[in-house]
Amino acid sequence: MPHWLQLMLDSLGPLLWAALAFTIPLTLLSFVFGLALGLISALIRLFGPRPLAAVVRFYVWIIRGTPLLVQLFLIFYGLPSAGILLDAFPAALIGFTLNIGAYSSEIIRAAISSVAKGQWEASFSIGMSWSQTMRRTILPQAARVAVPPLSNTFISLVKDTSLAAAITVPELFQAAQRIVAVTYEPLILYIEAALIYLAISSILSALQARLELRLGRYGGFMEARA
Amino acid sequence: MIELSHIVKKFGDHTVLDDVSITFAEGSVTALIGPSGGGKSTLLRCINLLETPTSGTVQIGEERIEFHPGRKVGWAAIQKLRRKTGMVFQNFQLFPHRTAIENVSESLTTVLKWPKERARQRALELLEKVGLAHKADAWPATLSGGQQQRVAIARALAPSPEVLLCDEPTSALDPELAGEVVEVLAQLAREGTTMVIATHDLRLASTIAQEAVFLDAGIVVEKGPSRALFGDPQRERTRRFIATLIQKPAEQEGSGI
Numbered sequence: 001m002p003h004w005l006q007l008m009l010d011s012l013g014p015l016l017w018a019a020l021a022f023t024i025p026l027t028l029l030s031f032v033f034g035l036a037l038g039l040i041s042a043l044i045r046l047f048g049p050r051p052l053a054a055v056v057r058f059y060v061w062i063i064r065g066t067p068l069l070v071q072l073f074l075i076f077y078g079l080p081s082a083g084i085l086l087d088a089f090p091a092a093l094i095g096f097t098l099n100i101g102a103y104s105s106e107i108i109r110a111a112i113s114s115v116a117k118g119q120w121e122a123s124f125s126i127g128m129s130w131s132q133t134m135r136r137t138i139l140p141q142a143a144r145v146a147v148p149p150l151s152n153t154f155i156s157l158v159k160d161t162s163l164a165a166a167i168t169v170p171e172l173f174q175a176a177q178r179i180v181a182v183t184y185e186p187l188i189l190y191i192e193a194a195l196i197y198l199a200i201s202s203i204l205s206a207l208q209a210r211l212e213l214r215l216g217r218y219g220g221f222m223e224a225r226a
Numbered sequence: 227m228i229e230l231s232h233i234v235k236k237f238g239d240h241t242v243l244d245d246v247s248i249t250f251a252e253g254s255v256t257a258l259i260g261p262s263g264g265g266k267s268t269l270l271r272c273i274n275l276l277e278t279p280t281s282g283t284v285q286i287g288e289e290r291i292e293f294h295p296g297r298k299v300g301w302a303a304i305q306k307l308r309r310k311t312g313m314v315f316q317n318f319q320l321f322p323h324r325t326a327i328e329n330v331s332e333s334l335t336t337v338l339k340w341p342k343e344r345a346r347q348r349a350l351e352l353l354e355k356v357g358l359a360h361k362a363d364a365w366p367a368t369l370s371g372g373q374q375q376r377v378a379i380a381r382a383l384a385p386s387p388e389v390l391l392c393d394e395p396t397s398a399l400d401p402e403l404a405g406e407v408v409e410v411l412a413q414l415a416r417e418g419t420t421m422v423i424a425t426h427d428l429r430l431a432s433t434i435a436q437e438a439v440f441l442d443a444g445i446v447v448e449k450g451p452s453r454a455l456f457g458d459p460q461r462e463r464t465r466r467f468i469a470t471l472i473q474k475p476a477e478q479e480g481s482g483i
Binding site: 116118119121122123124125126127128129130132136137140141144217218219 | 274276301305308309311312313315317319320321322323324332333336337338365366367368381382384385
């Protein structure tokens with residue numbers, strides 16, 4: 001067996017473990033929390049009282065205008081100076097959640113705005129309340145518009161979790177770095193790490209395609225192509 | 227009975243409805259006619275409060291709301307009144323993500339909390355009434371405009387409203403498809419459904435409506451039995467408008483290739 005293959009096989013276990021124990025949970029949790037935060041932010045910006053909407057705008061402005069790595073450092077290395085001490089994983093989770101929240105709020109806001117005003121009126125005209133209209137008429141149609149850009153955000157997130165290595169989260173990329181430190185084989189190990197990221201993103205892309213097809217099944221303005 | 231009294235609607239400085247008072251008797255069909263921007267649509271939307279009148283009173287049956295400038299009316303009161311009405315829109319506005327039958331049963335399951343099976347049964351009966359039982363499971367995008375509007379009529383009727391409000395129900399349809407919608411509305415009229423129809427379609431207005439109201443610049447210019455209003459309008463303004471309505475279909479026929 002060639003040396004590089006042997007090395008890859010030997011390190012596969014630790015790398016996959018790091019992906020399963022840290023990369024994937026970090027991705028899923030911060031996406032779910034971030035999406036909830038994004039939905040609330042979008043609703044506040046569209047329908048909330050002005051001062052609150054301004055707070056949300058400020059939040060989105062800060063998050064989108066500063067590097068993710070700087071945000072993570074601020075939370076993990078900076079906040080202790082202000083008396084807030086967080087473990088690496090929760091610090092990363094907070095950082096990524098805030099990030100996803102900001103980006104997805106813009107996507108969700110646009111998607112909700114894209115639903116025709118007449119759909120609100122049709123819902124009201126059959127007696128539905130505001131929240132019933134939102135839940136049953138507006139959000140399902142907005143979802144169809146939001147899924148492609150949100151999937152993009154999700155796949156970017158998978159890759160961005162590698163930044164958590166810089167604040168000591170032992171995720172996939174950091175596991176690769178550690179093995180490099182003892183084997184001095186950066187080329188092989190980083191290729192292997194890249195392949196694992198590629199595999200995870202590819203699976204997600206396939207799931208996205210299926211979800212889009214399902215959301216597009218009712219036809220209409222964006223004909224779904226099988 | 228529906229009673230609108232002294233309805234005023236302003237958008238900023240612009241007065242769209244200026245002290246309009248009309249009563250619609252139970253079982254009557256009334257056509258609201260008049261030039262675009264004359265206030266027909268706004269008046270119709272003031273009945274189910276998609277537009278909030280600036281001032282005046284809207285009463286449907288026992289439910290009554292008084293509006294005053296600068297004073298807000300609660301959602302609960304608005305919904306109570308609105309639930310006595312059903313509305314058909316110019317561009318159908320079916321829910322594109324629900325099948326025909328789901329469109330019709332939505333109000334029953336979501337608003338009235340009917341059990342699913344009972345709602346489905348009623349929705350199917352209504353689709354049958356508009357001649358579309360065979361399209362129950364079709365997506366709106368796969369239906370013709372006329373079919374979509376008929377589903378929309380069934381949807382509006384599902385919660386058994388006291389009045390059906392139709393906002394230009396045929397104007398987005400070509401004459402043939404408009405015909406099938408007029409037929410359905412005529413059938414409803416024969417069954418005694420109370421209807422208020424804002425329309426440019428003289429065929430719709432003259433075949434279905436017993437009453438007609440001519441609105442121009444936010445004012446009721448003339449009202450009365452539709453036959454009299456169309457056949458022998460008293461006001462010069464009404465006469466000129468009706469002449470343009472009669473001319474239009476003739477022009478359309480001439481323009482065919």
